[in-house]
Amino acid sequence: MKQNNILTIVIPCFNEEEVLPETVKEIGNILQNLMSDGKVSDNSKILFVNDGSKDKTWSLIEKYSHQYSYVTGLKFSRNYGHQNALLAGMSTAVDYSDMIITIDADLQDDVHAIPQMVDKRLDGYDVVYGVRNSRKTDTVFKRKTALAFYNLMGKLGVKLVPDSADYRLLSNRATRALLKFKERNLFLRGMVPLVGYKSTKVYYARKERYAGKSKYPLNKMIHFALDGITSFSIAPIHLIMYLGLITVIISIICMIYTFVEKVMGHVVSGWASIMISIWLLGGIQLISISVIGEYVGKIFSEVKHRPRFTIEFENYTKKMRAK
Ligand code: UDP
Ligand code: MG
Numbered sequence: 001m002k003q004n005n006i007l008t009i010v011i012p013c014f015n016e017e018e019v020l021p022e023t024v025k026e027i028g029n030i031l032q033n034l035m036s037d038g039k040v041s042d043n044s045k046i047l048f049v050n051d052g053s054k055d056k057t058w059s060l061i062e063k064y065s066h067q068y069s070y071v072t073g074l075k076f077s078r079n080y081g082h083q084n085a086l087l088a089g090m091s092t093a094v095d096y097s098d099m100i101i102t103i104d105a106d107l108q109d110d111v112h113a114i115p116q117m118v119d120k121r122l123d124g125y126d127v128v129y130g131v132r133n134s135r136k137t138d139t140v141f142k143r144k145t146a147l148a149f150y151n152l153m154g155k156l157g158v159k160l161v162p163d164s165a166d167y168r169l170l171s172n173r174a175t176r177a178l179l180k181f182k183e184r185n186l187f188l189r190g191m192v193p194l195v196g197y198k199s200t201k202v203y204y205a206r207k208e209r210y211a212g213k214s215k216y217p218l219n220k221m222i223h224f225a226l227d228g229i230t231s232f233s234i235a236p237i238h239l240i241m242y243l244g245l246i247t248v249i250i251s252i253i254c255m256i257y258t259f260v261e262k263v264m265g266h267v268v269s270g271w272a273s274i275m276i277s278i279w280l281l282g283g284i285q286l287i288s289i290s291v292i293g294e295y296v297g298k299i300f301s302e303v304k305h306r307p308r309f310t311i312e313f314e315n316y317t318k319k320m321r322a323k
Helices: 020-036 057-067 082-093 113-122 140-155 172-179 188-195 218-232 235-263 271-303 316-322
Strands: 007-013 045-050 071-076 099-102 127-134 164-171 199-205 311-314
Touching: 007 020, 007 082, 020 045, 020 057, 020 113, 045 057, 045 082, 045 316, 057 071, 071 082, 071 316, 082 099, 082 164, 082 172, 082 188, 082 311, 082 316, 099 113, 099 172, 113 127, 113 164, 113 199, 127 188, 140 218, 164 172, 164 188, 172 188, 188 218, 218 235, 235 271
Parallel strands: 007 045, 007 099, 045 071, 127 199
Antiparallel strands: 071 311, 099 164, 127 164
16 A cells, blocks of 8 residues: 555546536646645546536546546446545545545636645645635625524534535545544535544635536535534434423413313313313424434434445546556
């Protein structure tokens, strides 16, 4: 296992044919400079992960990996999502790399932060977060919802590095630690801080997408945010429990009230018992369901043990072994 400063840059791609030529050029330049400066091994690689693209993305990746010795590709059997693509890239690269950088294909994240991240790694940091120092290119809506999301996660006790997404560097041991997390519902930006080790940040300006459309429309974004909440916090279930408790308290008040009314002789017969049982049973049921739900929710996602991705083809390992 060679690990003398080999850098692998993992790039998830889903229908990115429009940006890929520019991505290869820009990130390729950065990598070549790093290699010729001797900062990283000359066996460093770019690893494109094709996440079930429907366009020409994969044939472009194949073409580039024939053309350039430092370009490699991995192909999923279907679309497994951005987070799984990152994970597959990392697990493929971890046996050969001293450091792994993950970056989106669309060049929104400033590629010039890559050498800075490498410098931090050479200074001994295990985790280097890329943090946006401005969100000018995001819409007001995206900025506001992102802020609300980070605030909510903070309140739920989940530690996130604000304004950092999936642009980061991990050392070999930090990657190995991350890969030990076996959860199915991946929310990498919540998991990385749990790994520990010495971490630092590199600031960059987030740009517009170079070409093509965002693969994260609103519904996917909401899904991703909900995933983040439910796989990191059981607060929603606690909320149901409190709801149940409040219902029980109200039912007790109702009980006393109907009892007094009954003693005063103000009620139609039968009303008291119906009122009490509806409220009391309703409350108890809500509490019970929430308690069971707490366990079911935890077991459900874990116990299925479905594979997180299926790799159809990969030429990274072959290229790494060849050297
Ligand atoms: N992506 C992916 N699989 C998906 C969706 C997106 O691999 O199912 C990749 C996409 O190609 C890009 C990155 O994830 O490299 C981030 O996606 P995008 O730029 O569309 O998200 P945004 O920046 O708009 O949040
Ligand atoms: Mg993007």
